[in-house]
Amino acid sequence: MASNNKLHEILAVEQDRKNxxxxxxxxxxxIFTKQQTNFDGMVKKYIPTEENAEQIPDxxxxxxxxxxxxxxxxxxxxxxxxxxxxxxxxxxxSGTAKADLTVGxxxxxxxxxxxxxxxxxxxxxxxxxxxxxxxxxxxxxWEFDKKNDFYRTPEEVKFRTxxxxxxxxxxxxxxxxxxxxxxxxMDFQVGKYETTYFSGKITPTEKAKLLGKFxxxxxxxxxxxxxxxxxxxxxVKLGEDIFSFIHKDVFKN
Numbered sequence: 001m002a003s004n005n006k007l008h009e010i011l012a013v014e015q016d017r018k019n020x021x022x023x024x025x026x027x028x029x030x031i032f033t034k035q036q037t038n039f040d041g042m043v044k045k046y047i048p049t050e051e052n053a054e055q056i057p058d059x060x061x062x063x064x065x066x067x068x069x070x071x072x073x074x075x076x077x078x079x080x081x082x083x084x085x086x087x088x089x090x091x092x093x094s095g096t097a098k099a100d101l102t103v104g105x106x107x108x109x110x111x112x113x114x115x116x117x118x119x120x121x122x123x124x125x126x127x128x129x130x131x132x133x134x135x136x137x138x139x140x141x142w143e144f145d146k147k148n149d150f151y152r153t154p155e156e157v158k159f160r161t162x163x164x165x166x167x168x169x170x171x172x173x174x175x176x177x178x179x180x181x182x183x184x185x186m187d188f189q190v191g192k193y194e195t196t197y198f199s200g201k202i203t204p205t206e207k208a209k210l211l212g213k214f215x216x217x218x219x220x221x222x223x224x225x226x227x228x229x230x231x232x233x234x235x236v237k238l239g240e241d242i243f244s245f246i247h248k249d250v251f252k253n
């Protein structure tokens with residue numbers, strides 16, 4: 001938000017920006033919980049191992065998005081809403097008691113108690129979104145593809161077999177007896193499937209780190225807010241004068 005905005009301009013857009021942020025968080029949370037397959041993709045190829053063998057078409061599923069991409073799209077209106085709210089609160093709190101917000105040696109700035117309370121509210125909403133981030137299937141081996149910015153598995157190979165009759169000679173023929181045979185249905189390998197899985201999800205460890213940072217930041221905001229509120233109060237006695245003014249010339253002593 002431009003630094004030369006007037007307070008009335010900020011107040012005019014703040015609620016709309018909050019509404020857009022809440023809508024974005026709600027929609028993304030739904031995708032994280034109800035549409036997790038959006039983050040998964042795969043390519044499955046069939047390679048026959050016999051001449052003139054049956055041809056089976058390849059299969060594929062396109063990955064719609066990654067967790068990172070969805071978060072980036074979601075956080076754009078969230079960040080705008082946070083900035084609008086904090087700008088309003090800091091403008092209203094000019095000259096009041098403030099405290100430093102510091103997390104892990106990083107100083108974010110000095111803010112009033114009301115600003116920190118508003119920030120905590122925004123962070124808690126975003127925290128709920130991050131709690132619902134889907135994570136990778138731990139039964140598969142994943143490798144990060146830096147070029148494409150998502151995870152993939154090494155190629156998985158599974159063989160395709162078909163049952164065919166095969167005659168087994170139990171006893172060879174002799175001068176007196178014909179050969180004794182039996183027909184069995186046996187599995188014959190005719191091809192193989194090569195499958196690679198893709199995913200825009202993140203690892204459980206990466207999710208834990210994100211949630212840990214959120215918890216650390218929210219705790220720091222609470223501590224800073226407590227410090228901002230612990231300043232010595234400046235006693236103001238105005239009430240009696242106000243009502244004396246109102247009552248003057250109406251109520252008699």
